[in-house]
Amino acid sequence: MVEQIQEAGAKLLPLTLLPLDPVRYYRHLSMRFGTSIAHWIACCVGIECWHNRYDEALR
Structure with a gap:
């Protein structure tokens, strides 16, 4: 993908992710979609992981 972007003449600017506040993230999910999705994500290792x-892969 990187090579295709560069071959097209575009400059690639990889960025890392913004810091995550897990409590705020789960609260937002719960308010918007109900508690089920936040619970499911938490059971799948959690958003922090x-x-x-x-972010590590980007670095």
């Missing part, structure tokens, strides 16, 4: 993994 996925956020950190993605």
Whole structure:
């Protein structure tokens, strides 16, 4: 993907993720979609883990 972007003449600017406040994130999900989705994400290791993994891969 990086090579395709560069071959098209565009400059690539990879960025890391903004810091995550897990409590605020889960509160927002619960208010918007109900508690089920926040519970499901928490059971799947939690958003912090996925956020950190993605950010680490970018670095």
